[in-house]
Amino acid sequence: MDELPIGRRVAYWRSRRKMSQQVFADRLGKSKSWVDKVERGVRRLDKFSVLYEIADILQIDVQLLHGKDPERRTDALNCIDQVEVEEIRTALERYDSMSAYFDAAPYPPPLDDMRKAVNHAWLTYQYGRYGMLTRALPKLLRDAQAADAVYGGDDQRREAAHLLGQVYQIASSVLRKLGECNLAWLAADRSMAVAQRADDPLLAGIATTRVCNALVAMGRPRPALELNVRIADRLAPGGDNDADPRRLSVYGMLLLQGAMAAARIGDSATVDDLLSGAGEAAVLLGGDHNHYWTSFGPTNLELHRAAAAVELGDGGRAVETHQRMNGHAFNALLPERRAHHLLDLARAYSQIGDVGNAGDMLLQGDRLAPSEIRCRPIAHELMSEVLRRTRGAPPPPIAELAEHMGVGV
Template identity: 40%
Template sequence: MPDPGEPAPGAAVPPAGRGDASGDRPAGMAEAATWWDLQDEMAEQFLGLRHDAGECARVEQFALRPPEPGNGRSHPFGGDGGTFPHQALLDGLTVPPPAVDQHLSTAGDSEDTLPPGSRIARWRVLRGLSQLTFAYRMNRPLAWVIAVEQDFDRLDTIEVARQIADVLQVDVPLLMGRDPQGPPDTAFIDDAVVEQVHTALEHGNDPLRAFVPPEVAARSLAELAVAVRDAWQAYEDAEYRALLGVLPRLLRMVDISDSSRTGGRDAAEAARQLSQVYQVTAAVLRKIGLPALGRLAADRAVEAAIRGEDVLLVAAAAGRCAQLLMVMGRDVQSVRLSRLAATRLAEAGLTSPAARAVYGSLLLRTATAAARLGRPAAVRLLLAAADRVAEPFGLATDHYRTCFNPVTVQLCRVATAVELGDGARAVEGHRRFDPSDLAALPAGRRAAHHLALARAYLQISDLDRAGRALLTSAHHAGDEIRSPFGRVITADVLRQARVRAPAMATRLERLFETC
């Protein structure tokens, strides 16, 4: 990461001064770090330097074959007769949504992500703003708005993107269509540890390991099971920094265990443990802003689960991969993969509680990706299906580390409302929670929920409650706010609070200093 005090190579230099809503450069070190992280992100998304669209084109090769045509059987999880609830409706998610006005042309759109101009136009229309009104609030000529929305002109600085997000009452990640990516803040995550994790992931597919004997004896499966359980617990408690520090050693141990037991009677169990460690690695890499590396771990998790001969573990690992595709902006690919995994699981005819939990978690993954695609009807139907699947589960249910239960479905209902830009509905969903149900959730889930709630309050311009939601999130799990996504949302709220809610801005600045 470049020094916050020096301009990034090739970046537009913002005017000096205080980082308020006028677009001035941030003053604090913490906000400056976020500023430069987003500068790189905006260079990719808004300046046209996008990743190759074929990067995720092979997600359907995970031994999750497309199902045969309907055989007339009833759906094992209470669907509507097909292999996946509302299959016909979701088939429409494979193409961009229809244009809502003449400036939302989709002729040149990629299959996964709408061009930046089309996203801006979509949110402008959803907010009920004409192009003239939008131009007035941006203090720009109408010709500039038309050129930007038709992608003839590109946004030149992060400050312009932030100003657009403020006018449209969305946060910057929602405007961009994907989560923040890039090197994590070195004050939060050590680059050397990330490199060790990367090396461990590469070693897991290294053909040379078959010819090199392990330097230490394989640990017992019982000992490794305890280590895997502890790793998942650390993730649920949002102890991302501590967990990342032990992952390189854990990855190496389970890899040695898997290699040494190949062909033996414990080979399948060793592969299943390896898949779980890859899954928790993928999950924590997503949290620290490295989804591309996390997708590599998720790929490894699917491969190990297949060798472990566990259909449910394969589906759960595919769900992790679908989640990472979504945070990378590959929403259509995410829908395809999660739907395919759920369909194959339903076709297997399994009706155990574990199968229902994994299937329900895939419904929630699909609903979240559908929300990012702007399909509220699909989201409502998928969440209704998830409600039916979750009915028999209690709050302590955690089959295959899905934590799928009625409260999780309600959490997803709030999160999808935020992704759809309906902050009022998200706030209303939060008010329906039983406080005891929220208190029973792991600390990481509570922190993530309040972070989503802060985004919802930002959408309805309630900055005081948005700030309080951020402070509550930090109270439950500090690492959730220290993550790149948490820091971006905090910066969005802080930027507006400095102008309209100075008292809350002071409290958020202190939060930034502690981060």
């Protein structure tokens, strides 16, 4: 496999750290011309002391400057590294609304621009492009926080809060997938508070699912189950609540996430009860929709039915659920949902001892949304299991994917 020249690797990481050649040169104590020659390969980097200094400034392991193409590593384009985690953390720690109470508020983008940026971020998430999203999140968080702090008038204030609530939810969702559970919980918790200012019970409802997902990821499934069910009861159609498609979608997702929390506890009776309630909502909805970015409907219900079976340790039932699924409806779902399901299905096959099909599901998921497979800790654990249980050398596609993921063969 061809390797990138070391100068190209320096340029890649400098660009990823958002440093100009001049800034990088100043921190290194060199000239801009020196940096340019290194990156173009005109000047060689043959002193270890300089390499270590470069790695320190770029906040990377020096082996990345010597090793393989960074695009083929877990901390490259498709994933997130600790510098980006800290940038998101810093953005989450801002309190623009309180600062604006005492001082001049920051100047936010127009709400129309914010709305487009938030919609784009949702689509980036639902297409499984997590690396692209995590690099955009710090600025999006700052802009949304500034908008929430500044815009006056009831309508603008509510819309700014609504947009910020969505950005927090996006951040929570992607951080949870990448294993940053504490930050995911913080962002989700913020989204619930902001949803109240937006005066939108449905936004608060879907924010609840983000909080509960983070709690489950942190090993707290019981409070997650209780919270999901409590808020679902408040939003259930009937009485003063209409059966609007948006309400049905949010209500259905609360029940589905409650079922996942119950499965983590091992409470199969509650799982069946909540899935049954979600099924009734899906029938009323009449198809798969993406209201409030939920992707809720009959197909997503089946995906959660299979995922709950996996959590309960019943891989055979999960496989049977998949085999009964409407293939056309499944293929119509957005890439993140499908790749997530393929990862669940890989776990199911592993549970029943079929490591060949488990590996095949990982390969299919990787072709569909690489970040869902290459960047998630649970996928890394599963790939290690597949490699360990494979007799002899793994098939070349599996070995190649494992290398991409940074999992040792």
